[in-house]
Amino acid sequence: xxxxxxxxxxxxxxxxxxxxxxxxxxxxxxxxxxxxxxxxxxxxxxxxxxxxxxxxxxxxxxxxxxxxxxxxxxx
Numbered sequence: 001x002x003x004x005x006x007x008x009x010x011x012x013x014x015x016x017x018x019x020x021x022x023x024x025x026x027x028x029x030x031x032x033x034x035x036x037x038x039x040x041x042x043x044x045x046x047x048x049x050x051x052x053x054x055x056x057x058x059x060x061x062x063x064x065x066x067x068x069x070x071x072x073x074x075x
């Protein structure tokens with residue numbers, strides 16, 4: 001089936017937010033289909049068996065994102 005895929009959370013870096021229903025938006029290192037882990041930001045159910053849409057970034061993409069975020073004035 002085309003919708004079948006494997007994932008493994010290799011490392012959790014932190015939770016960005018939590019909804020009233022217990023879902024969290026997290027930054028993790030995730031291996032998708034036994035590939036090299038990527039930095040991943042997405043929503044997860046409490047048991048980490050269900051997930052929402054998210055974004056997976058390479059190390060270079062995370063470095064670029066950090067540069068962009070460091071340049072923002074968030075005051």
